[in-house]
Amino acid sequence: MTPDPGRGRISRALHDALFVSVVTFVAVVTDPLHHRAAWMFGVLALSGGISGGVLAAALGLPVLAAVPAGVVAAVPVWLALLVLAALLVEWPAFLRSAMVFRHQDAAGRAVARVSEVPGRTGVWRVSSVTAWPRGDGRGTALMREVLRAADRRQRVLELVPSTRRIRAWYLGLGFSCVDRRRLRRTPASAVSRDIDMSR
Numbered sequence: 001m002t003p004d005p006g007r008g009r010i011s012r013a014l015h016d017a018l019f020v021s022v023v024t025f026v027a028v029v030t031d032p033l034h035h036r037a038a039w040m041f042g043v044l045a046l047s048g049g050i051s052g053g054v055l056a057a058a059l060g061l062p063v064l065a066a067v068p069a070g071v072v073a074a075v076p077v078w079l080a081l082l083v084l085a086a087l088l089v090e091w092p093a094f095l096r097s098a099m100v101f102r103h104q105d106a107a108g109r110a111v112a113r114v115s116e117v118p119g120r121t122g123v124w125r126v127s128s129v130t131a132w133p134r135g136d137g138r139g140t141a142l143m144r145e146v147l148r149a150a151d152r153r154q155r156v157l158e159l160v161p162s163t164r165r166i167r168a169w170y171l172g173l174g175f176s177c178v179d180r181r182r183l184r185r186t187p188a189s190a191v192s193r194d195i196d197m198s199r
């Protein structure tokens with residue numbers, strides 16, 4: 001874990017947020033479990049094509065050439081807008097987070113955010129767990145670091161996994177289901193009187 005206070009905090013948060021936004025975007029458009037998001041992206045690109053066609057018709061230009069050109073032009077524009085939207089959520093979130101866990105090596109990196117849950121003593125919320133390249137074990141290694149920190153500080157961990165596959169991964173790391181969305185992990189040898197599990 002890298003301590004965050006001090007100089008460079010804003011740019012480090014921006015760097016983390018950009019990493020999370022881009023990797024999440026790639027995961028969303030490549031993972032079949034996120035097919036609804038991929039469909040949405042297709043519809044957005046198509047809307048660019050239709051807009052191009054309408055514009056071409058209004059300007060007296062060839063409509064049939066303008067539709068594919070509109071689709072091709074819409075892809076990078078929507079891509080940039082979606083990454084920007086994610087960035088605008090992630091950047092302040094990284095700035096506000098109590099702790100940021102990071103792993104960096106020559107071939108890739110991994111990041112996870114941990115925040116205190118207001119009004120719930122002893123509970124940490126884990127978010128923005130991201131690793132690149134995927135499937136090389138960096139995400140698991142980083143999550144094990146988060147688990148060790150939670151055990152040391154006797155904190156319950158809570159998170160909402162983004163897909164069924166990732167949910168199964170967290171279950172393998174010792175989390176269990178709270179409800180349809182949330183997962184929770186109690187620390188090894190938990191001191192339950194200090195931990196508020198009421199929500």
Ligand SMILES: CC(C)(COP(=O)(O)OP(=O)(O)OC[C@H]1O[C@@H](n2cnc3c(N)ncnc32)[C@H](O)[C@@H]1OP(=O)(O)O)[C@@H](O)C(=O)NCCC(=O)NCCS
Binds near residue numbers: 131163
């Ligand atoms: C989820 C993530 C952090 C795991 O990090 P990682 O370094 O890939 O982790 P590992 O190599 O240890 O693999 C762990 C799990 O990641 C998932 N995963 C790994 N590579 C993947 C890929 N190419 N596509 C989809 N899921 C993948 C799998 O669930 C895998 O568990 P499994 O091997 O039991 O199926 C990483 O894949 C990622 O950044 N994904 C995109 C962002 C995201 O969805 N984050 C989860 C927020 S809850």
